[in-house]
Amino acid sequence: MEVYVYRDLGKPFNEWFDWVIREAELYDYGRYPAKGMGIWLPYGFKLRKNVIELIRKLLDSTGHEEILLPLLIPYNIIIKESEHIRGFEGQLYWVTHGGYEQLDIKLALRPTSETSLSYMEALWIKSYKQLPKKFYQVGSIFRYETKATRPLLRVREVTTFKEAHTVHEDFKDCERQVKEAMDIYSRFFNELGVPYVVSKRPEWDKFAGAIYTIAFDTLLPDGKALQIGTVHNLGQNFSRVFEVRIQRKDESIDYAWQTSYGISERIIASIVAVHGDSKGLVLPFKVAPIQVIIIPIPAGSDEEKKAVMEHAIKLKNDLISRGLRAETDLREDVTPGEKFYIWELKGVPLRIDLGPRELRGGYVTVVRRDSGEKIEVKVSELPEILKKLGEEVDSELSKRAWEAFRKKIRRVNDLNQAKDYLSKERGIIEIPWCGRSECALKASEILEADALGTPLDEVPNVGNEHCPICGERAVTIMRYAKKY
Amino acid sequence: MEVYVYRDLGKPFNEWFDWVIREAELYDYGRYPAKGMGIWLPYGFKLRKNVIELIRKLLDSTGHEEILLPLLIPYNIIIKESEHIRGFEGQLYWVTHGGYEQLDIKLALRPTSETSLSYMEALWIKSYKQLPKKFYQVGSIFRYETKATRPLLRVREVTTFKEAHTVHEDFKDCERQVKEAMDIYSRFFNELGVPYVVSKRPEWDKFAGAIYTIAFDTLLPDGKALQIGTVHNLGQNFSRVFEVRIQRKDESIDYAWQTSYGISERIIASIVAVHGDSKGLVLPFKVAPIQVIIIPIPAGSDEEKKAVMEHAIKLKNDLISRGLRAETDLREDVTPGEKFYIWELKGVPLRIDLGPRELRGGYVTVVRRDSGEKIEVKVSELPEILKKLGEEVDSELSKRAWEAFRKKIRRVNDLNQAKDYLSKERGIIEIPWCGRSECALKASEILEADALGTPLDEVPNVGNEHCPICGERAVTIMRYAKKY
Numbered sequence: 021m022e023v024y025v026y027r028d029l030g031k032p033f034n035e036w037f038d039w040v041i042r043e044a045e046l047y048d049y050g051r052y053p054a055k056g057m058g059i060w061l062p063y064g065f066k067l068r069k070n071v072i073e074l075i076r077k078l079l080d081s082t083g084h085e086e087i088l089l090p091l092l093i094p095y096n097i098i099i100k101e102s103e104h105i106r107g108f109e110g111q112l113y114w115v116t117h118g119g120y121e122q123l124d125i126k127l128a129l130r131p132t133s134e135t136s137l138s139y140m141e142a143l144w145i146k147s148y149k150q151l152p153k154k155f156y157q158v159g160s161i162f163r164y165e166t167k168a169t170r171p172l173l174r175v176r177e178v179t180t181f182k183e184a185h186t187v188h189e190d191f192k193d194c195e196r197q198v199k200e201a202m203d204i205y206s207r208f209f210n211e212l213g214v215p216y217v218v219s220k221r222p223e224w225d226k227f228a229g230a231i232y233t234i235a236f237d238t239l240l241p242d243g244k245a246l247q248i249g250t251v252h253n254l255g256q257n258f259s260r261v262f263e264v265r266i267q268r269k270d271e272s273i274d275y276a277w278q279t280s281y282g283i284s285e286r287i288i289a290s291i292v293a294v295h296g297d298s299k300g301l302v303l304p305f306k307v308a309p310i311q312v313i314i315i316p317i318p319a320g321s322d323e324e325k326k327a328v329m330e331h332a333i334k335l336k337n338d339l340i341s342r343g344l345r346a347e348t349d350l351r352e353d354v355t356p357g358e359k360f361y362i363w364e365l366k367g368v369p370l371r372i373d374l375g376p377r378e379l380r381g382g383y384v385t386v387v388r389r390d391s392g393e394k395i396e397v398k399v400s401e402l403p404e405i406l407k408k409l410g411e412e413v414d415s416e417l418s419k420r421a422w423e424a425f426r427k428k429i430r431r432v433n434d435l436n437q438a439k440d441y442l443s444k445e446r447g448i449i450e451i452p453w454c455g456r457s458e459c460a461l462k463a464s465e466i467l468e469a470d471a472l473g474t475p476l477d478e479v480p481n482v483g484n485e486h487c488p489i490c491g492e493r494a495v496t497i498m499r500y501a502k503k504y
Numbered sequence: 505m506e507v508y509v510y511r512d513l514g515k516p517f518n519e520w521f522d523w524v525i526r527e528a529e530l531y532d533y534g535r536y537p538a539k540g541m542g543i544w545l546p547y548g549f550k551l552r553k554n555v556i557e558l559i560r561k562l563l564d565s566t567g568h569e570e571i572l573l574p575l576l577i578p579y580n581i582i583i584k585e586s587e588h589i590r591g592f593e594g595q596l597y598w599v600t601h602g603g604y605e606q607l608d609i610k611l612a613l614r615p616t617s618e619t620s621l622s623y624m625e626a627l628w629i630k631s632y633k634q635l636p637k638k639f640y641q642v643g644s645i646f647r648y649e650t651k652a653t654r655p656l657l658r659v660r661e662v663t664t665f666k667e668a669h670t671v672h673e674d675f676k677d678c679e680r681q682v683k684e685a686m687d688i689y690s691r692f693f694n695e696l697g698v699p700y701v702v703s704k705r706p707e708w709d710k711f712a713g714a715i716y717t718i719a720f721d722t723l724l725p726d727g728k729a730l731q732i733g734t735v736h737n738l739g740q741n742f743s744r745v746f747e748v749r750i751q752r753k754d755e756s757i758d759y760a761w762q763t764s765y766g767i768s769e770r771i772i773a774s775i776v777a778v779h780g781d782s783k784g785l786v787l788p789f790k791v792a793p794i795q796v797i798i799i800p801i802p803a804g805s806d807e808e809k810k811a812v813m814e815h816a817i818k819l820k821n822d823l824i825s826r827g828l829r830a831e832t833d834l835r836e837d838v839t840p841g842e843k844f845y846i847w848e849l850k851g852v853p854l855r856i857d858l859g860p861r862e863l864r865g866g867y868v869t870v871v872r873r874d875s876g877e878k879i880e881v882k883v884s885e886l887p888e889i890l891k892k893l894g895e896e897v898d899s900e901l902s903k904r905a906w907e908a909f910r911k912k913i914r915r916v917n918d919l920n921q922a923k924d925y926l927s928k929e930r931g932i933i934e935i936p937w938c939g940r941s942e943c944a945l946k947a948s949e950i951l952e953a954d955a956l957g958t959p960l961d962e963v964p965n966v967g968n969e970h971c972p973i974c975g976e977r978a979v980t981i982m983r984y985a986k987k988y
Contacts, residue, residue, distance in 0.1 A: 051627055052620070053578050054611060059624060062569035062639075069570075085546035086553075090661055091575075091644055092597075094538050110603045115613065117598040118648035127538060129599065136536070140543060143535055155546075160575055160644075164602035177574055 027424065030298030033242040034170075040292060041171050044301045044366045049171035056169040056176025063366065064288075066309035068180055071288055072158055074211060074307060075182055078204050084154040084184060091160065092127040093136045100135060100261045107228020108132075111163040113176075129162035134229060134254065134280055137185050138262035145276060147267045148189045152197065156184040172289035173246070173504060180285035187259075188277040189268060194253050198234060201251040201281040205236055208283070209248070213304055213418030214238055214290045215425035216248065217448060219473030219499055222460060227280075231255040237472055237501070239428055240293050243446025245472060245501035248290055251281040294421045295390075301367025302390055304417055305410030312339055312406055313368040314348040317356045317375035324376045332374055335384075335399075342403035364389060369413045370406060390416055431497070435466055435488045438500065442469050448501045452494030454487035460498050462489050472499040511908065514782030517726040518654075524776060525655050528785045528850045533655035540653040540660025547850065548772075550793035552664055555772055556642055558695060558791060559666055562688050568638040568668060575644065576611040577620045584619060584745045591712020592616075595647040597660075613646035618713060618738065618764055621669050622746035629760060631751045632673045636681065640668040656773035657730070657988060664769035671743075672761040673752060678737050682718060685735040685765040689720055692767070693732070697788055697902030698722055698774045699909035700732065701932060703957030703983055706944060711764075715739040721956055721985070723912055724777050727930020729956060729985035732774055735765040778905045779874075785851025786874055788901055789894030796823055796890055797852045798832040801840045801859035808860045816858055819868075819883075826887035848873060853897045854890060874900055915981065919950055919972045922984065926953050932985045936978030938971035944982050946973050956983040 029036040041047050046064030060068060076086070092115060099105045113129040116122060130136065137155065145153060161181040165174055184201065188194050202218065209216050216236040226233035230252035237245045258264070259275040266276045295302040305311055316332040318325035332348040339346035349359050356373075363371060371387040378384045384402065386395045390413050397405050428447030432438050438449045449467070453460060453474070460471045474496045485494040513520040525531050530548030544552060560570070576599060583589045597613040600606060614620065621639065629637060645665040649658055668685065672678050686702065693700050700720040710717035714736035721729045742748070743759040750760045779786040789795055800816040802809035816832040823830035833843050840857075847855060855871040862868045868886065870879045874897050881889050912931030916922050922933045933951070937944060937958070944955045958980045969978045 048624065048627075051624070052574055053581055053623065054574060054576050057574035057576060059574065060572035062571055065570050065572060068572075086549050087546055088544035088549060088552075088663055090536055090538060090541035090543065092538050092541060092661065097537055112603065113599050113611075114601040115597050116600045119594045119596065119650065127597075139537065140532065140535070143532075166603065177576065179572055 027241050028298055029241060029296070033240060033293075036241075036296070036298075037173075037289075037293060038171065040296055040300050040365070046288075046292070046301075047171050054176075056165055056174075058171055058175065058177075060179065063309055067291075067303065067307060068285065068288060070307040070309065071212070071291070072180065072182070075204075075208050075283065076158075078208055079154075079156050079184065082154070082200065082204060083152075084156045086157060087155050088157050088159065089130070089133050089136050089140075091130055093130050093133075095126045095128065097139055098128045098135050101229050101258055103257065104134065104229035111165070113162045113164055131161055131163050132181075132280075132282065133157065133183055134185065134258050134278075135262070138258040138264055138278070141187060141259075141276070142262050142264045145187055145264060145266060148269050151187055151189050151266065151276075152193060153187040154184065154197075155186070156182060158182045172285050172292075175285075178284050180288070181282060182284070183280060183282040185280045186278060187264070187266075188279070189266065189274075191255065191277055194255070194277045194279050197279045198251050198253050201279065202234060205249045205251070205281070205283065209236065209238075209287075210418070211304075211306060211414075212287065212291055213414060213421050214248065214287065214294050215418075215422045217429065217472070217499065218476060220476055221250075221473040222471050222498075223457060224461070225471070225473070227252045229254060229257050230280075231257070234476070235473065237448070238290050238294065239425055239447060239501075240504060243428060243502070244504045245448060245470070246286060246290060246293075246504045248286050249281070249283045252279060254278040254280060295417050296367070299361075300365035302417065303367035303369060305369045305413045308367065308369050309345065310347045310363075310366070310368045311344055311410060312346040312370045312372060313363045314346065314372045314374055315356055315359050315363070316348065316350065317373055320376045324379075327379060328374060328376060331379055335372070335374065335402075339403060339406070344403065344406060370409055372402075388413060390420075433485060433488060435463065439467050442467055442500065442502060446502055448472065448499050450497040450499050452482055452485035452487055453496055453498035454490055454492040455495045456487075456490065456492075459487050459489040463498065464500065467500050468502075469500040470503040472501055472503070474498055511725050512782055513725060513780070517724060517777070520725075520780070520782075521657075521773075521777060522655065524780055524784050524849070530772075530776070530785075531655050538660075540649055540658075542655055542659065542661075544663065547793055551775075551787065551791060552769065552772060554791040554793065555696070555775070556664065556666070559688075559692050559767065560642075562692055563638075563640050563668065566638070566684065566688060567636075568640045570641060571639050572641050572643065573614070573617050573620050573624070575614055577614050577617075579610045579612065581623055582612045582619050585713050585742055587741065588618065588713035595649070597646045597648055615645055615647050616665070616764075616766065617641065617667055618669065618742050618762075619746070622742040622748055622762070625671060625743075625760070626746050626748045629671055629748060629750060632753050635671055635673050635750065635760075636677060637671040638668065638681075639670070640666060642666045656769050656776075659769075662768050664772070665766060666768070667764060667766040669764045670762060671748070671750075672763070673750065673758075675739065675761055678739070678761045678763050681763045682735050682737050685763065686718060689733045689735070689765070689767065693720065693722075693771075694902070695788075695790060695898075696771065696775055697898060697905050698732065698771065698778050699902075699906045701913065701956075701983065702960060704960055705734075705957040706955050706982075707941060708945070709955070709957070711736045713738060713741050714764075715741070718960070719957060721932070721987075722774050722778065723909055723931060723985075724988060727912060727986070728988045729932060729954075730770060730774060730777075730988045732770050733765070733767045736763060738762040738764060779901050780851070783845075784849035786901065787851035787853060789853045789897045792851065792853050793829065794831045794847075794850070794852045795828055795894060796830040796854045796856060797847045798823075798830065798856045798858055799840055799843050799847070800832065800834065801857055804860045808863075811863060812858060812860060815863055819856070819858065819886075823887060823890070828887065828890060854893055856886075872897060874904075917969060917972060919947065923951050926951055926984065926986060930986055932956065932983050934981040934983050936966055936969035936971055937980055937982035938974055938976040939979045940971075940974065940976075943971050943973040947982065948984065951984050952986075953984040954987040956985055956987070958982055 049058035115127040221233040234251040236249035256275040533542035599611040705717040718735040720733035748760040
């Protein structure tokens with residue numbers, strides 16, 4: 021067992037993760053004959069769809085409009101913003117041929133869409149009256165990763181990239197938008213029970229082309245930090261090179277101000293990693309493809325057996341008509357025990373065991389996936405109680421995950437102690453910082469960990485502490501972790 | 505005015521189509537700096553989403569499972585089925601470089617997914633017990649079109665390709681699946697009021713790698729035939745080269761049998777083209793992004809004006825809570841007349857004009873986009889009546905479109921008459937056929953038109969007629985049209 025795994029998964033995290041992704045039939049990875057690309061299987065696709073719908077609702081209700089941009093970005097467009105291309109050029113896939121011809125201008129598979137969208141915004145946006153403008157899209161992006169790839173965590177085709185792009189009249193409104201984006205992402209992660217810490221990334225780790233980057237990091241069960249969302253204030257960096265000009269209220273002409281923010285299928289990896297246990301997935305009720313699985317347990321006479329099967333179907337249909345995602349497993353060549361195993365592995369939040377005894381009594385046994393708790397429920401009260409139990413499951417998952425997460429964030433003043441924590445238990449270490457890049461880079465080297473960045477809020481009493489590198493008074497803390 | 509346009513669009517069809525796509529803000533085309541690729545704008549994106557949801561429902565309810573395959577297909581996989589690659593190789597985009605490196609094996613942007621999916625099915629499917637298996641996906645495909653491109657009609661990035669792929673135990677079950685697919689597509693096109701004719705494509709025009717292809721064609725207002733859906737019986741052509749082997753009921757091992765069928769964003773082009781008029785889009789109620797637009801017509805005192813505005817918002821919210829997609833246009837710098845123009849252009853099926861008179865009387869005027877008819881409705885009865893009117897709109901649009909379509913299908917025995925029709929009015933011409941390819945190809949040449957194929961049902965009394973090329977007794981009819 022790895023020393024850092026802070027939850028019992030029955031096996032080392034990496035092994036467990038590959039096992040659960042494969043056995044729960046979420047995503048077929050490592051067998052497709054192009055590296056870093058996988059297939060969303062039906063069960064995984066449904067989970068992905070529910071997660072996407074959740075973020076769509078949050079974005080739609082805050083005035084974001086969904087669009088779809090081309091996947092291919094011509095060379096001369098993607099190279100326009102110099103910082104941006106410096107950050108991405110090592111990762112781009114290039115289309116060089118169409119049919120039997122070489123293309124005049126090679127086309128990049130988009131790694132993100134700041135450049136192609138800014139090109140169009142120069143045509144669309146003319147006046148402050150159209151602002152703020154908030155676009156988003158959900159689609160595939162490509163990054164030619166040279167590091168070892170992992171399903172959902174580090175892939176070459178990110179099939180679920182939700183990128184938002186906004187346009188504003190001034191810097192102040194960009195700042196407001198950054199806050200709105202952070203609020204939306206916080207609500208999104210909270211709904212999924214995925215804990216996070218929000219940091220302002222250090223200068224050397226911001227998005228290529230941004231003024232600054234805010235990032236959400238969670239922790240994997242092996243104590244490594246995983247970036248699950250970023251928000252960038254782009255200032256006028258892109259609008260200037262793409263000439264996105266607006267007339268302001270005072271009739272002056274200025275370049276527009278922009279932000280962008282993104283999340284990827286890493287959020288699905290996080291749901292898997294943060295809530296799962298040694299038996300497999302544990303899915304939040306809110307996004308589970310199947311919320312309630314009904315297992316018929318036939319016994320007694322043939323007639324009684326038949327009645328159980330019929331009742332299972334009827335109950336499923338009743339629950340579906342009451343707005344629940346219910347399913348029943350009627351297979352006759354699989355034992356109830358095997359069915360328990362399979363649906364636990366697939367993380368279905370609630371299970372109903374249905375036998376002749378239950379039929380006669382007019383009640384059923386509901387089993388919670390998260391706690392194993394068994395609850396006897398009157399059939400007539402079932403839909404309401406299942407919904408209530410679903411909410412309880414989600415709140416319990418969230419509580420559990422946050423508790424474990426908070427324990428892995430440690431504030432220390434001493435580098436040796438920090439190094440000890442990071443090597444033995446990992447997690448996130450917060451160390452007083454003087455604000456100078458060279459000190460954070462030095463500490464990062466000593467700790468053999470990445471600097472995640474600084475908190476956005478003021479840190480109480482940090483002025484009494486000292487940077488362990490240079491000894492100067494601290495102005496904030498810097499967070500360090502082994503980054504995935 | 506073009507002679508062939510069979511509906512008054514106010515301008516030639518090509519010009520009208522580009523105008524309406526652009527002005528109704530569906531899809532930004534021709535300005536993105538890579539040829540054949542456009543941007544789905546917010547309004548168009550919503551229409552597209554509603555159309556996709558409609559086909560999803562039909563597929564989900566018939567046991568199809570949605571998946572997502574990689575966009576990139578390695579060279580050695582896509583070339584495996586020889587007929588298939590012969591059909592597609594002139595149209596493939598190739599990714600040859602990743603980062604600073606040349607790839608060992610070049611990757612094709614998928615033109616369709618028979619090859620990549622069959623590769624995976626060889627790993628997934630082992631036994632007849634798993635069959636029939638029905639997969640589908642919705643995503644972008646790429647075709648390096650060398651013909652002139654047109655928005656939604658002929659593009660290089662088809663962003664809305666719904667492809668279904670099924671696996672079966674034997675040929676007979678493939679045949680059953682072909683019928684199911686035809687039934688699903690018929691229902692889909694019927695729901696959208698898009699008329700079609702179903703033909704078995706001639707040998708020389710079937711899908712590359714199929715045993716045979718069934719196609720759905722509609723007619724554009726300029727009388728050209730537009731292929732909007734295809735269904736392919738693939739037999740064992742792909743399963744053999746990808747070694748998708750199954751154990752049959754009798755325990756023998758056989759290659760699996762497959763079908764595939766697809767529709768694209770051409771269905772959205774068809775909705776636009778088939779229902780639109782000189783004022784712009786006319787959208788079916790079922791898929792319209794906005795079903796009901798409320799136009800406040802403020803008049804009288806400031807207080808009365810304010811009351812109208814407030815009432816418009818209240819009414820919008822009421823209608824939304826009753827499950828209608830309602831919107832109101834509160835802009836103060838745009839006159840009601842201008843608003844009528846804009847929302848007619850955008851094809852909103854129902855409009856509510858709301859002034860002080862309406863407020864006082866407790867009733868409103870509902871205007872139908874399809875007919876211009878005005879209906880006075882009591883506010884209390886509004887939600888129910890709007891839904892009923894919506895259904896009436898859809899059934900009227902369908903009726904109108906089918907009537908016009910049927911008039912453009914002509915059965916003739918004489919080639920000169922056929923040629924005359926095709927050059928003057930276009931449409932679809934049905935001619936008795938002996939069944940020999942050379943006669944159809946000859947007729948096609950003479951008519952300067954494409955052979956669409958033969959009807960699937962027997963043609964009554966065709967045995968008394970003769971092939972106008974060879975003079976032999978006819979066995980069926982062949983359909984010809986100028987194909988888009």
